Amino acid sequence: MSLLAGGLAQVLGDPAGDPGILLATGVGGLMILGLGLNLLEVGKIRVASFLPALVLSPFIHAIAVWLLSR
Numbered sequence: 001m002s003l004l005a006g007g008l009a010q011v012l013g014d015p016a017g018d019p020g021i022l023l024a025t026g027v028g029g030l031m032i033l034g035l036g037l038n039l040l041e042v043g044k045i046r047v048a049s050f051l052p053a054l055v056l057s058p059f060i061h062a063i064a065v066w067l068l069s070r
Contacts, residue, residue, distance in 0.1 A: 020058030027053045 015021055027050060034045035 019061050023057040023061055024054055027057055 031047050031050045031054075034047040034050065037043050037045055038047065
């Protein structure tokens with residue numbers, strides 16, 4: 001099992017450097033910041049409006065890369 005995991009780690013590469021994952025992580029961070037500001041009653045931020053960005057940001061990046069490579 002350990003050898004299989006080691007082999008997959010070498011073939012798949014590091015997912016932490018993938019721009020799609022970094023974009024989704026950034027959007028998630030902004031959502032957490034908005035939740036914190038709402039809890040502190042600093043401002044009224046509608047965090048649910050950010051939910052589509054979690055799914056769409058990696059796809060928008062993939063489309064941009066595809067268009068730039070043409």
